[in-house]
Amino acid sequence: MTSPFDIVGFDMDGTLLDTSGDLAAAVNHALASAGRPPLTVAAIKPMIGGGARHMLAQGMAATGGCDDDELDVLHRRLLDHYEANMVVHTAPYPHALDALDALAARGVRLAVVTNKIERYAAEVLATLGLSDRFACLIGGDTLGAGNAKPSPAPIHAMIERCGGGRAAFVGDSIYDVRAAKAAGVPVIACAFGFLDRPVAELGADATVDDYRELLPTLERLAAA
Numbered sequence: 001m002t003s004p005f006d007i008v009g010f011d012m013d014g015t016l017l018d019t020s021g022d023l024a025a026a027v028n029h030a031l032a033s034a035g036r037p038p039l040t041v042a043a044i045k046p047m048i049g050g051g052a053r054h055m056l057a058q059g060m061a062a063t064g065g066c067d068d069d070e071l072d073v074l075h076r077r078l079l080d081h082y083e084a085n086m087v088v089h090t091a092p093y094p095h096a097l098d099a100l101d102a103l104a105a106r107g108v109r110l111a112v113v114t115n116k117i118e119r120y121a122a123e124v125l126a127t128l129g130l131s132d133r134f135a136c137l138i139g140g141d142t143l144g145a146g147n148a149k150p151s152p153a154p155i156h157a158m159i160e161r162c163g164g165g166r167a168a169f170v171g172d173s174i175y176d177v178r179a180a181k182a183a184g185v186p187v188i189a190c191a192f193g194f195l196d197r198p199v200a201e202l203g204a205d206a207t208v209d210d211y212r213e214l215l216p217t218l219e220r221l222a223a224a
Contacts, residue, residue: 003106004222006165007135009158009185011149012114012121013048014172014194016096019124020045021089026052026082027059030074036063046196049173051115051140051148052078079117086120087127093192095211100133102215109162113154115140115175136161150178155185168218170208177202186221188214 013019020041027047028038039059047058053075060066060074100110111134114121118139125131138157140148147153159167169180172193180187181203189204199207206217 003103003108003218004166005108005168005218007109007111007159007162007167008103008218009111009113009155009167009169011049011169011171011173011176012112012116012124014045015093015170015176015190016112017090017092017124017128019090020048020194022082022086023048023055025085025088026078027056029081030056030078031059031063033077034060034066034070034074036060039063045194048194049115049175049196052082052117083120086124090124090128092128092130093190093211099211099214104133109135109165111136111138111158111162113138113149113158113169113179115148118142135163149173149175150182152179152183155179155183159183159185166222168221170214171204174202177204188217188221 010016024041024044027044031038039062044059047055056075056078057071060071103110112121116139118137118141121139122137136158138154143153143157155169167185169176169185169187171177171187172190172195177187177189186205189199189202189207191199191207191209206221208214208217
């Protein structure tokens, strides 16, 4: 059986993997070092998606604010903590691996396009034994400053590095949707992700509540 798409790309945090526990722990480590109260995982989830500094800036804003100099110091503390504790709680979402297997069996080339620092993303995938499933990995720093999502540049690079062809993208944030739309690629939003607004307001071409819905949703998008 073949697929209507040659390439399917995935965001990482809140899409392929539930990384919220480990990211929240890193944010709270940085907040604690600044004498701030901890935030719940639920409060931090909507802050995820725009990169670690953006996530921390929102955490600091929620607990009293800070200036750029303090944010620089705390950002480094967050990264150091996260680098040492990246895969404590992180795991794939239910049925995600089954969906990847089904796509691969149809000859689809798979990719990860994330705003996470590339070497961190690579380590997470390697630790979970997932690296070999993907034809390419593009991180938030892979293409240089200004070329992370919502720029279309990483989506264009994904298609090029995967050898070209018809592509679709799966994500959970406005950054994912805007990047894919700007690149002219259909995009599916995950209703279970780290949403900062109702999933219907992201403007995706389709949504899924579970990875068991991904293949039929891709087929419907292609037919449309």
